Amino acid sequence: MHFSMYNLFIILLFSSLLQCGMSHTHYKFIVKEATYERLCETKNILTVNGKFPGPTLKVHKGETIFVTVYNRGNDNITLHWHGVHQPRNPWSDGPEYITQCPIKPGDKFRYKVIFSEEEGTLWWHAHSDWSRATVHGAIFIYPRPGAPYPFPLPDYEFPILLGEWWKEDIRKVLQEFVASGGLPRDSDAYTINGQPGDLYPCSENGTYTLKVKQGKKYLLRLINADMNEVLFFGVANHNLTVVGTDGSYTKPLKRKYITISPGQTFDCLLEANQDPGQYYMAASAYINTTIITFDNSTTTAIVEYKGSYDKSIPPVMPYLPNFNDTTAAFDFCGTLRSLASEEHPIDVPLDVDHKMVSTLSVNTLPCDTNQTCSGPNGTRLLASMTNNSFVLPPIDILKAYYYQLEGVYGENFPDFPPLEFNYTADFQPFYLQTPNRATEVKMIKYNEKVEIILQGTSLVAPLDHPMHLHGFSFYVVGYGFGNYDEIRDPPRYNLVDPPLQNTVLVPRNSWAAIRFKANNPGVWFMHCHFERHVTWGMETVFIVRNGERPGERMFPPPNYMPPCC
Incomplete structure (x- = not known):
């Protein structure tokens, strides 16, 4: 429709x-x-x-x-x-x-x-x-009423939502993408609060403007609602001080730009400490590959100071790294730290009950008979976690689990890749490209301390993956380029003040380690927040079993859940 x-x-x-x-x-x-x-x-x-x-x-x-x-x-x-x-x-x-x-x-x-x-x-x-x-x-x-912020109280606050815009109806874009078996159509623009900015045709009058007063502090609540790209974001001649991410406070981190993936949020303090005038805030794509096409444009909004200034002088552009600057992208991501204060303590699992290694791959599937597909060599593109490309069931998994309905899902999602190989090699055997296709979930005991190594692979296309887990925030205890090494890498984990997030950007041909305590019983989705990868099947489900005490059990369903047929 x-x-x-x-x-x-x-x-x-x-x-x-x-x-x-x-x-x-x-x-x-x-x-x-x-x-x-x-x-x-x-x-x-x-x-x-x-x-x-x-x-x-x-x-x-x-x-x-x-x-x-x-x-x-x-x-x-x-x-x-x-x-x-x-x-x-x-x-x-x-x-x-x-x-x-x-x-x-x-x-x-x-x-x-x-x-x-x-x-x-x-x-x-x-x-x-x-x-x-x-x-x-x-x-x-x-904060709860009466509780303070852990940073200087801002004078004003504003939501800054980054998004994408297609000239075509998004439903048609999706239908055409699925039918082709290949890549989706690139967006025509990025947006800031719904506006593409004055670098695009016919957009000057609709450019979003943030009016500020010299000497005041502003809290920018930044959200990447983009569908398929990681973005660099900055404000010309101004520093951004990150004080929070994904609903959790961080140690103050001052930067000229930030890297934000789809699904992530950042709380950023902006001091209006420049001369009166106009300054661009801008966002552009980070994508370190030449294998896929993408929207390589820049969206802008204007930070405008109140007061008199020469309006004939055009706004200044901020510095943003090149679209393929992985070092710039992950120098930022790797410096985030939880606040970990007495008022805002953290609880990093120091040991692990349940360890998983999940490979994140783009895959291919032979095209159906009498059909033409736009993937490599006429194949259909898929994606997977641990070689399983997820298939949505006809009724929801939560209902099937709660009412013990058989045949809706399997419980065989693997803890480790079924085949070991050099995950980040320049060339991969063709037989590795075809994944298992099934509705497989992972069962987790209540209160287990879980570690997941999210390992990117070079199958078909080495790409970044913003991985989001429902029902939990997790500690990002480690990052690394290349293949994860279970001997070399864990001693270098940050178990003191790692960032607490719900979405982690896994670099191309790299890995990230996350830990969390499974103290929330229920059915919880984990997936890449690139919509094309979700459509291809890069997702799974964690079912956390009930604990023994009443407060450790999932609530019963409301009596008005939407029917499945």
Whole structure:
């Protein structure tokens, strides 16, 4: 279906359950079709209250909100609360055919979104097909009432959402991509708060402008809602001081630019300490490969100081690294550290009960008879984790697990690659390219301390992979280029103050090590946050079993889950 066939109506009802006894707060958000003009083209897209991106949700740490979604359109939809742990409550996590069947046209579903330890910036987005291209928005999570920030209180705060724009309807882009068996069409522009910026044709009048006062401090709540690219981001003549990522505080890190992958968020302090004038904030792609095409344009917005200045002087551009500068990208990623203070302690698992090594690969599959495919040598492109390309089931896995329905999924997702090889070699045997295709999950005991080595491979195309885990934040205890070495690399882990994140960027032909305690029973999705890789099957599911005590068990389902048929 095209966006023009949507007419989705959504009501968000927020019920505050703060310890201080705050009264219930109710919001009404309407998502519906709206007409937008970008890049000299006009089209209909799905919007929230007529806006793209959607509205910002503001809560306090520990709140619970209720979200009732009415789907009055012609296509299915679900919503996901990215980075919200949802303790014991996978029923409202949102990925279609993982924790729920989608909300069908004419139906409704009420999400119960439980915030717990998260603090800072997260976001919400559609988790069905590619609808999140326009259905997304920011979540601001403030400290509990009366609790201070662990950094100087900003004078103002703003959401900065980075996205992508296609002149074509995103549904048509997806359909054409799946049918081809090859790569998706490149986007026509990147956006900052829905606007591509004045470097694109017909966009000067719509460029997003952030007005600032000299001497004031601004908290930029930065979100990469982009579909398929990692981005560099910076503000001309200004430093960005990172103080948080993925709903967790960090030690202050001052940089001229940051690297942010799809799914990630950063809290950045910006001091308005320059002479009055106009300065560009800008974002451009990081992608270290020549194998695939990508949008190599730059999106801009303007930081404009209040006061008098010569308006004939054009805005200054910030420094952004070259699109293939891996050193620049991971010099930033590797310097993030958790705050790890007395008020904001961390709990890094120092030993491991369950270790996994999961390879992240692009794969191929022979094309169907009488069909032409656009992958290498006429094949169809796929992707995998540990050689398993995930197949979505016809009913959701959570329902099948809870009601013990047989035949929906298998429990044979491997802990280690079924075949060992030089994962990052320049040339790979052809027989390694075809993965297993199945709906396989990994069963985890409650409270197990889990380590996962996410190992990128050079099969078909060595690429970066932003890997996101639902239901948990994890500690990124190690990075490395090349193949992971179980003797050499663990002694170099950071077990003192590693960053606590829900999305980690695994470099091409490299690895990342994450650790977490499996103390959240339920069904939780793990996947690459490049939408093309999700479509190809780079995902799996972790089922964390119930513990023995009542507070260690998954909540029962609400009686109004969307039906699967």
